Amino acid sequence: MAVCIIYHSETGNTRAVAERLAAVVGADLVAVRDLAGYSKVGMYLKGAPRAMREERAVIEPAAIDVSGYDTVVVGTPVWARSPTPAVNAAIEALSGIEGKAAVVFCTSGGMPGNTLERMKAMLAGRGADVWGAVGFSVRDVRQGAAVDALADLVRQSEKAKTVQ
Numbered sequence: 290m291a292v293c294i295i296y297h298s299e300t301g302n303t304r305a306v307a308e309r310l311a312a313v314v315g316a317d318l319v320a321v322r323d324l325a326g327y328s329k330v331g332m333y334l335k336g337a338p339r340a341m342r343e344e345r346a347v348i349e350p351a352a353i354d355v356s357g358y359d360t361v362v363v364g365t366p367v368w369a370r371s372p373t374p375a376v377n378a379a380i381e382a383l384s385g386i387e388g389k390a391a392v393v394f395c396t397s398g399g400m401p402g403n404t405l406e407r408m409k410a411m412l413a414g415r416g417a418d419v420w421g422a423v424g425f426s427v428r429d430v431r432q433g434a435a436v437d438a439l440a441d442l443v444r445q446s447e448k449a450k451t452v453q
């Protein structure tokens with residue numbers, strides 16, 4: 290069973306969760322870059338309002354083909370209680386996502402708002418079979434929080450897809 294983890298990370302927290310999950314479940318990692326190349330201040334002044342408006346960034350890679358995978362995991366930092374513009378764009382850039390299991394996660398300062406619900410709705414809108422979502426706080430990540438709950442969701446989705 291093949292798992293793909295797609296994530297955006299500017300300051301390393303979301304990447305840390307993605308890499309821990311990949312080590313636990315065995316997965317390919319796709320790091321999405323926002324080509325706006327924000328400075329630290331620019332993330333707040335430009336990135337956060339764009340996230341709030343649910344905009345899509347120009348990203349690299351521009352297209353993400355997941356047809357060779359059974360489960361797709363998407364991870365985002367929370368910006369203005371929302372998924373980042375890079376993640377909005379990444380979900381739109383997916384091809385072959387229809388009918389695939391999807392699991393989402395976010396990392397935040399503790400106020401994720403509707404980020405996970407929005408990601409689940411976007412993926413469901415792309416035809417994915419959404420299994421669940423897990424939120425991590427920055428403190429969780431820095432303390433080396435386990436990714437067990439996320440790994441369990443991935444394993445459950447794999448099992449269900451095998452049975453189908």
Ligand SMILES: Cc1cc2nc3c(=O)[nH]c(=O)nc-3n(C[C@H](O)[C@H](O)[C@H](O)COP(=O)(O)O)c2cc1C
Pocket residue numbers: 297298299300301302303304332333336337365366367368369370371396397398399400401427
């Ligand atoms: C522009 C910006 C906006 C943010 N907005 C929120 C927010 O609304 N709620 C929250 O809990 N944390 C917020 N944070 C904190 C980040 O979600 C948190 O640091 C996250 O782990 C960053 O992920 P990364 O290290 O993978 O880039 C914000 C951070 C930035 C840079």
